[in-house]
Amino acid sequence: MTEVDLDDIGARLVGRFGADAEGWLAGVPALAERLASRWDFALGELFDSGASSVVLRCRWSDGTPAVLKLSPDGPLLTKQLEMLRVFAPSGRVPAVLAADADAGAMVLEEIQPGTEAEHLPSSTLPAQWGDLLAALHSVAPPEGWPWSLRGRFEESFDRIGRRITEPAISARVGPATWRRAIERCERLLDTQADVVLLHGDLHLGNVLDGGPRGLIAIDPKACVGDPCFDAVDYVVGGAGREGVEARCQVVATACGLDGDRLYAWSRVIAPMFAISHLTYGGPEEALDEFLALAS
Known part of the structure; x- marks a missing residue:
């Protein structure tokens, strides 16, 4: 992530979570690297991060394009995981490839072509x-x-x-x-x-x-x-x-x-x-x- 990327994401996260989000964001690169090693995926570029998370493209070990989603709000991420899993039988939500709610992290398949x-x-x-x-x-x-x-x-x-x-x-x-x-x-x-x-x-x-x-x-x-x-x-x-x-x-x-x-x-x-x-x-x-x- 570039410094400009971090500044832009930081402003949005602080707007939602307060000043503590700055300290969390500083630890994101190291957290992402640890998870990449643990779950055996290759990290890619920043991808469409929102007001409550940082999202990075990555590639799963079998070649599956994926996204790593990190959030300072563990309970929010846990709720998101629950909702994705309940809709999984429909086949119309992204598959959850890995998750660690305590770390505020989950890996989802990347939807392709992904046009809105x-x-x-x-x-x-x-x-x-x-x-x-x-x-x-x-x-x-x-x-x-x-x-x-x-x-x-x-x-x-x-x-x-x-x-x-x-x-x-x-x-x-x-x-x-x-x-x-x-x-x-x-x-x-x-x-x-x-x-x-x-x-x-x-x-x-x-x-x-x-x-x-x-x-x-x-x-x-x-x-x-x-x-x-x-x-x-x-x-x-x-x-x-x-x-x-x-x-x-x-x-x-x-x-x-x-x-x-x-x-x-x-x-x-x-x-x-x-x-x-x-x-x-x-x-x-x-x-x-x-x-x-x-x-």
Whole structure:
């Protein structure tokens, strides 16, 4: 890793975990070398690290392309491992090749070609999404699975809702809009009928082209709830393009979902998309559509 890489990753890790992450990051090169020796893989370059981990390409001893994921948050990594393993029978998540939760480390197969779903042909993506959901949702929730869609939304509304007091956010997304989203969400949660084990965070950046295997989902936040939820981020991504309503109709048909409920879920998460848009930027027409959905 270069010094620039370390600085960039360090800023993101400190933003999430605090100043102690700097000391942990300083030990990452030595930790990676120890694990490479222990598990017999060759280390490669830095690969798409997020806000909670450092990810390095590597090559397993039999030649399998893989990624080494390291995190200062051992419990978080343990939870990620549990969720990957519960979805393993679907064949639609990366295989876990090795793991040591105490070290905050796991090695996963690298998905190839690995193109993110948002860059795949829009004409074939709805049917592929339907196949992915059918595979993921065929996995029975383990008995006593502790995470639910209701709990997921309670956390999201609490965490994201703190931001509506920020001037740039409150000018476009006010308390009334936020309350309306919560009320809509509660109505949908109260009327859930057939619930499944959801991926829970199935946006277009968390779905990769796995070649002959079809679409592969990464970073699951598995929870039990309405199957429509695993299509809603894809649907809302139609804002500023063909439009959310038009995409909803296509996706609902391709995935065998209730189109009215799917559209209703899009109105729940629209203000969250608007807040993200106001934070990170993007086409104004998409923001306008998010706000119209949230109204």
